[in-house]
Amino acid sequence: MLHAKEQLLRLLRIQDLALEIRSARSVVEGAPARIEEIEGRFRERNAEYVALKERFDAIEKDRRDRTVELEALEESRKKYMESLMQVKNQREYSAVLKEIDAVKARIGAHEEAILKEMEEAEKLRVDLDARADHIEKERALVGEEHARVEAEAATAAERISAAEDERAGLETELPGDLIENVRRVEESRQGVFLARADKELCQVCFVRIRPQVYQEIRQAAQIHVCGHCRRYLYYEPALKAQPAAQPDAAPGEASASGIGALGGGPA
Numbered sequence: 001m002l003h004a005k006e007q008l009l010r011l012l013r014i015q016d017l018a019l020e021i022r023s024a025r026s027v028v029e030g031a032p033a034r035i036e037e038i039e040g041r042f043r044e045r046n047a048e049y050v051a052l053k054e055r056f057d058a059i060e061k062d063r064r065d066r067t068v069e070l071e072a073l074e075e076s077r078k079k080y081m082e083s084l085m086q087v088k089n090q091r092e093y094s095a096v097l098k099e100i101d102a103v104k105a106r107i108g109a110h111e112e113a114i115l116k117e118m119e120e121a122e123k124l125r126v127d128l129d130a131r132a133d134h135i136e137k138e139r140a141l142v143g144e145e146h147a148r149v150e151a152e153a154a155t156a157a158e159r160i161s162a163a164e165d166e167r168a169g170l171e172t173e174l175p176g177d178l179i180e181n182v183r184r185v186e187e188s189r190q191g192v193f194l195a196r197a198d199k200e201l202c203q204v205c206f207v208r209i210r211p212q213v214y215q216e217i218r219q220a221a222q223i224h225v226c227g228h229c230r231r232y233l234y235y236e237p238a239l240k241a242q243p244a245a246q247p248d249a250a251p252g253e254a255s256a257s258g259i260g261a262l263g264g265g266p267a
Contacts, residue, residue: 001175002173002174003220004220004221004222004223005220005238005239007174007178007223008220008223008232008234008239009239010170010173010174011174011182011193011194011232011234012194012234012239013166013170014167014170014171014182015192015193015194017163017164017166017167017170018167018186018191018193019191019192020159020163021159021160021163021164021167022191024156024157024159024160024163025156025160027152027153027156028153028156028157028160031149031150031152031153034149035146035149035150038142038145038146038149039142039146041142042138042139042142045138046135046138049128049131049135052124052127052128052131053128055124056121056124056125056128059117059120059121059124060121062113062117063114063117063118063121066110066113066114066117067114069110070107070110070111070114073103073106073107073110074107076103077100077103077104077107080096080099080100080103081100083096084096084097084100178223182232185225185230185231185232188230189229189230189231192204192231193231193232194231194232194233194234195226195229195231195232195233195234196233196234196235196236197209197214197217197218197233197234197235198235198236200214202226202228202229202231202233204226204229204231205226205228205229205231207226207227207228207229209224209226209233217233217234217235217238218235218237218238219238220234220235220238220239
């Protein structure tokens with residue numbers, strides 16, 4: 001069985017890996033929302049350009065439709081002019097003149113509308129041309145941001161996989177009941193299952209540690225949990241010091257230090 005200090009050193013590394021995994025998962029899980037935000041900002045910036053383009057397209061379509069109808073009206077006017085030479089009485093003459101006037105009025109209305117549309121379309125074309133380069137640059141930037149977010153998510157996914165593999169390897173070296181308790185505390189404490197002990201206080205919840213327990217923590221002689229927040233306590237200087245040589249345990253003799261002496265950790 002590993003000495004308590006060795007177990008704590010592994011728990012410290014597992015804690016680092018656990019936080020790294022949580023951080024990387026937030027990157028992966030947040031990527032779709034970040035991409036939607038990037039594209040949403042572009043849509044907002046592009047909205048005015050799109051509105052101008054839609055107006056330009058509508059004007060061009062209406063102008064084409066009016067041009068086709070104008071050609072048909074010109075044909076009608078020619079036919080009425082030809083029939084005017086063939087009328088046989090004043091009543092027919094007046095009727096044809098009335099039709100010619102109506103056609104001329106419609107022709108005039110179309111010509112006036114087409115002229116106005118041509119003027120507006122030309123202004124819109126100039127405006128659209130001026131905006132086109134800017135929009136393309138914006139579109140390219142959006143593509144770059146999109147690709148960067150996807151790359152970050154892919155890198156984070158790789159970090160998760162590597163960290164999970166390393167964690168699994170470390171956990172095989174620790175008692176199963178300890179790992180079970182660690183995972184339970186980790187889940188209930190937002191991923192943080194370790195707490196630094198200093199000045200007889202848990203440095204996370206600041207509840208006082210009994211002097212005898214604190215001395216054992218300072219010596220890394222046993223693994224203890226905080227009586228309040230239930231996190232595993234460690235004394236940082238003790239883990240940085242070189243371990244003292246340990247005599248070999250007699251056959252069948254369990255180490256008095258370590259998690260086994262605590263019945264597997266927190267109740």
